[in-house]
Amino acid sequence: MNVSARETLPEEETFGQRLKAKRKARNLTLTELATRSSVSASTISKIENGGVSPTYDVILRLAAGLSIPVSAMFGETIPESNEGPRPTGWQVVGRPDEYDLLDTKNYEHRYLCSSLKTKRLLPVLVRIKAGSIAEFGELVRHDGEEFIYVLRGTVELHSEFYATVVLNVGEYAYLDSTMGHAYVSGSDEDAEILCICAGQVSFESDDKTVI
Known part of the structure; x- marks a missing residue:
């Protein structure tokens, strides 16, 4: 192909x-x-x-x-280059208006450092729109791990195996993303977090079935 x-x-x-x-x-x-x-x-x-x-x-x-x-x-x-090997050192600098926006029912995602294609971490600014777990719906699960840091408002962390935790500005959590989880705003206004996701989808056999 x-x-x-x-x-x-x-x-x-x-x-x-x-x-x-x-x-x-x-x-x-x-x-x-x-x-x-x-x-x-x-x-x-x-x-x-x-x-x-x-x-x-x-x-x-x-x-x-x-x-x-x-x-x-x-x-x-x-684009691929024929000019020889690339330098191994690199950095990316971002500005406030430089991100890829993806808006869903529960979250507004602003994906950062989008010019870097092969990074191992995925940094995302997330605006949390759901105001209750009933409004959020079913817990989500995906491969990898994630770290969140509360930037604004109050965040309720709901997870499959733990009691609900309330996080305020400056507080953070690190969790296994394969465990069902949801972030809900505990404030009158939408809460905001920095979320850093790590880990890739695994493959099984030649048909690339997601495990």
Whole structure:
């Protein structure tokens, strides 16, 4: 399967447009990506056309189906170079308005350092919109681990195996992301956290089934 060195995208592409470009660059049909990612073809089509916003778990599965790091779902494609090996040292500096926005029912995600495609950590500023666990719905689970630090408001951390914990500004938590969990605002206004996710989706056999 040939992947072009450069994927042509609009300057202000949406997440769905980026997903579609990456799928087409790999010559995958909706059905083929659905098989690889365990996400239905109809859901992928809706995401590509802006009809729905994917959860983080779905993003992980799509990245697995495309055989790319999850950070590449938010980063710019870096053309391959024939100028020899790249330097091993690097850094990325960000500005307040430099992020990729993904808005879902419970969270507004602002993915940081999106120009760096192959980072091992995924830093995200998250605005928490749900005001109760009943409003949030089912707990979420995904591969990896995550660290959160409360920047604004009060956050209720609900998890599968622990009692609910209330976190105030300056307090933090580190958890196994495969455990069911949810962040709910305990303030009158939306709370905000810095969330750093680590870990990639694992693969099983040649069909890239998500474990």
